[in-house]
Amino acid sequence: MVKPQDSSMAIGIDIGGTNLRAARISGTGEILRRLSEKSAPDPELVLGRIADMVRQLDAREVTAIGVGVPGRVDARRGAVLSGGYVDLASVALAQRLEGMAGKPVVIDNDCNMALIAEMARGAAKGHDNIVMFTIGTGIGGAVVQQRRIVRGKATAGQLGHIGVDVNGEPCICGRRGCVETTSSGTALGRHIARAGLGPDVSVDQLFARDAGGDAVARGVLDAWARPLRAAIDTAVAMFAPDLVLLGGGLGQAAHRALARAPALAAWYQCPVEPAQLGDDAGVIGAGLQAMAAQAPASQVSPPVSPQVSPQVSPVSLPSARPRPDRGRRAVLVNGIPASGKSTVSRGIAERMGWPLMALDTIKNPFLEVLGGGDREFNRTLGRASYQAIWSVVAEAPAGSIFVVDAWFGFQPRQVLEDHLRRAGVEETFEIWCHAPGEVLAERYRARLDQRLPGHPGAAYIPELIELAKRAEPLRRGPLFEVDTTRAVDFEAIVGWLRGVMQG
Numbered sequence: 001m002v003k004p005q006d007s008s009m010a011i012g013i014d015i016g017g018t019n020l021r022a023a024r025i026s027g028t029g030e031i032l033r034r035l036s037e038k039s040a041p042d043p044e045l046v047l048g049r050i051a052d053m054v055r056q057l058d059a060r061e062v063t064a065i066g067v068g069v070p071g072r073v074d075a076r077r078g079a080v081l082s083g084g085y086v087d088l089a090s091v092a093l094a095q096r097l098e099g100m101a102g103k104p105v106v107i108d109n110d111c112n113m114a115l116i117a118e119m120a121r122g123a124a125k126g127h128d129n130i131v132m133f134t135i136g137t138g139i140g141g142a143v144v145q146q147r148r149i150v151r152g153k154a155t156a157g158q159l160g161h162i163g164v165d166v167n168g169e170p171c172i173c174g175r176r177g178c179v180e181t182t183s184s185g186t187a188l189g190r191h192i193a194r195a196g197l198g199p200d201v202s203v204d205q206l207f208a209r210d211a212g213g214d215a216v217a218r219g220v221l222d223a224w225a226r227p228l229r230a231a232i233d234t235a236v237a238m239f240a241p242d243l244v245l246l247g248g249g250l251g252q253a254a255h256r257a258l259a260r261a262p263a264l265a266a267w268y269q270c271p272v273e274p275a276q277l278g279d280d281a282g283v284i285g286a287g288l289q290a291m292a293a294q295a296p297a298s299q300v301s302p303p304v305s306p307q308v309s310p311q312v313s314p315v316s317l318p319s320a321r322p323r324p325d326r327g328r329r330a331v332l333v334n335g336i337p338a339s340g341k342s343t344v345s346r347g348i349a350e351r352m353g354w355p356l357m358a359l360d361t362i363k364n365p366f367l368e369v370l371g372g373g374d375r376e377f378n379r380t381l382g383r384a385s386y387q388a389i390w391s392v393v394a395e396a397p398a399g400s401i402f403v404v405d406a407w408f409g410f411q412p413r414q415v416l417e418d419h420l421r422r423a424g425v426e427e428t429f430e431i432w433c434h435a436p437g438e439v440l441a442e443r444y445r446a447r448l449d450q451r452l453p454g455h456p457g458a459a460y461i462p463e464l465i466e467l468a469k470r471a472e473p474l475r476r477g478p479l480f481e482v483d484t485t486r487a488v489d490f491e492a493i494v495g496w497l498r499g500v501m502q503g
């Protein structure tokens with residue numbers, strides 16, 4: 001019997017240090033079409049290549065896009081907290097991709113995606129409690145309990161950072177002696193070099209030499225496998241899984257090497273198996289998870305258990321693409337001159353992929369072309385620029401979201417209300433940027449020589465200090481205050497916006 005959701009598809013993407021893989025995935029996790037590109041350390045380049053592959057794979061039946069990202073990912077918030085070789089923490093990956101593709105995007109740690117795939121179609125089928133290590137350039141981890149990904153606060157399951165030697169090699173996480181430093185592919189290369197073997201010795205050659213009684217090869221395999229056994233034992237003690245899976249490019253080899261370092265104590269007995277889906281696991285899991293996030297829990301297709309979906313589905317992000325079913329929305333970044341609102345508004349626009357309208361962006365070209373006038377002329381231009389902003393918003397597709405950077409107190413409140421009504425803005429969200437008057441004066445003074453003629457000069461400073469004392473937010477809709485004397489916490493701002501803009 002064909003269920004309606006069986007026709008739906010997703011695009012799964014797996015971002016690796018060497019390759020970027022993408023595939024169109026059926027509702028049951030079959031790969032329908034696949035593409036691959038070289039990876040790169042530059043996140044913008046990676047984003048561009050992904051967007052390109054998405055365009056090639058897209059189809060009417062594709063309902064969502066899933067992306068597996070190496071590193072620490074907060075899947076619920078759709079944020080990359082820190083990456084590895086490709087550090088995507090600096091780009092608003094989910095929002096940008098969603099904006100480019102016009103379809104919902106779900107992101108998660110790449111090992112979580114791989115484990116979802118192994119549960120649906122691979123070695124973990126039929127198991128409820130699984131621990132997975134992915135062994136490649138580094139070591140990734142994922143934990144499933146009662147068929148749900150264990151997330152903790154956000155990033156649980158970083159099994160590559162189980163400590164196996166407190167005096168060991170420095171690790172990228174800031175500690176020493178994590179299992180990633182002893183038992184990853186990179187670490188294997190180090191063990192080989194230290195043993196005086198050539199850099200081109202493969203892991204298969206090590207096994208062959210070992211079988212022939214070569215003590216050096218045996219020593220290398222032991223140095224690689226024994227700490228991994230210790231890490232697996234620790235994971236078994238912590239999670240009591242039915243099964244430990246070894247995935248990633250070196251999963252099979254690690255499984256073979258572990259046979260030489262068995263779990264000895266009774267407490268640590270647990271089956272350890274190699275993963276089955278190889279390089280396909282990442283794209284399959286990403287596709288399945290994207291579909292699970294779209295489907296209501298009761299409609300999740302069979303491979304991913306319905307129990308999985310409440311945990312794997314991240315909260316729906318406020319969409320970066322226009323939603324014709326609703327009115328326009330505006331994030332009002334408010335504050336008096338020199339309050340730091342342009343930094344804040346640019347940061348929000350960049351992270352969310354929303355267009356930014358700043359009063360000065362519109363006003364300054366006119367000042368340049370027409371030449372600076374007096375204060376009154378400057379104010380007139382300000383009013384016209386304000387009106388221009390809302391005229392642009394009014395022409396945008398229904399459902400569009402804009403970031404508007406202005407000192408909204410420079411005009412009577414009714415003027416704003418009229419503009420909003422005419423522009424079809426249904427909801428506003430205010431970010432109030434503030435700092436003490438003396439700080440504003442200092443900032444204003446420092447920028448005097450960059451200001452165009454027509455902007456008020458040094459004479460404005462006492463007025464600015466007075467204004468700082470009485471200026472207030474609009475308090476129109478939800479309000480978030482930003483003290484710009486401190487480092488701006490964009491994670492907090494963006495997290496707040498996502499919360500209040502839900503639905």
Ligand SMILES: [Zn+2]
Nearest residue numbers: 161171173178
């Ligand atoms: Zn570490």
